[in-house]
Amino acid sequence: MSEQKDIQHSRPRWHYSPRSTWMNDPNGLIHYAGTWHLFYQSNPSGSTWGNMSWGHATSTDLLHWTEHPVALWHTDTEQIFSGSCVFDATNSSDLGTADWPPLVALYTAHYLPGSERLGTQAQCLAYSLDGGSHWTTYPGNPVLDRGSANFRDPKVFRHGDQWVMVAVEAEHQHVLIHTSTNLIDWTYRSTFGPAHAAGGAWECPDLFELAVAGSDETRWVLLVNLNPGGVAGGSGCQYFVxxxxxxxxxxDRVVGTSLDRRPGPDDPTLRSYDWLDFGRDCYAVVSFADAPDGRRIVLGWMNNWDYAYDVPLTGGRSIMTIPRELELVPLKGGYRLRQRPIRELPGDALAHYELRAGDRVSIGGVALEYRNGVLSLDRRGAGVEDFHEAFGSRQWAEIPGNPDTVQVDVLVDTCSIEVFAAEGMVTISDLVFFR
Structure with missing residues (x-):
């Protein structure tokens, strides 16, 4: 790795980025009382990973964000890792009142020296009675403790008359499902995995019901983020329907399991799985709770643990992807996720291309090419690619059906590029240092 000076740049126009502190996984995504809440892994004291707490930002349109004070602070003996938020509308937890039910955050406590639980991770709870501005730690924490060193990332949702939690035993590549009637007392129900890409730690799961385009049918989608072992190398997000x-x-299908911790991006087994994004920089993807109009909107951290500590950007080492709307599309042999930028994004924010076989276009030094049914994005010519040996790279994905032409929508921001091809059937997301 060669030495690089930090690159000064204007703040992203469309993407959330904290002004000065480190950020990674999105946490606690929820729409409440007309406001979108984004909590996230934050180091309140610096621009590198550490002192994990929950940062907080809000928006009315998912594009313009207001950064707020830290929501959940770390302590000397406990770091606050990833998790989720729910609105306990019936006050099932008895943490609010019938007239003023609480917002409830469920998160992983990572215990440090000085704690009797040193070396373990467990699920904890905090609640807010003022719409997410102030939080009270539940005195009976943890609410779910397996005595495990890698049990983390609870995503909680309402299903019928119960709450469901999906969390991971990260190093065993297991998604564990628990249920509760009150968000406090949890009962183990089942385990999924390992399956498909399982060569790295499984993290940040999500499970939700999703409409199938053009029908009244719905299916369930399980997101499983993985590091390392992603389809483009390092961090990635796969899904199961x-x-x-x-x-x-x-x-619906399991086509074998890859336990290779660092399979190459051209590995055919890895390519046979379902991937949310084929770029290098789309990780820890989770969805917003209670999005209006039946929408399922996801957000990811736009970075990769292969080089996240070294990204030479001042104020932009940490950004989120553009929020995306999801639906399922039936294809021969199964279903595939379709992603589009949220409808709130102005139409003129996207550049539109129609690529024929053999076409190649340059976007600020990034090469976008369509050849032999494969769409590729090559950022090796966009400058300062040698700040880390893993950064300069070419990402690619097969376009379903291998059409003669492919429609491509491209969102460019100050330090990022996101490609939505074939009506959102294929996405490629990368950090880019534009010349």
């Missing part, structure tokens, strides 16, 4: 009966997730 299947059924969920309230206790058990059953995938």
């Amino acid at each position: 299947g059924d969920f009966d309230g206790t058990t997730f059953t995938p």
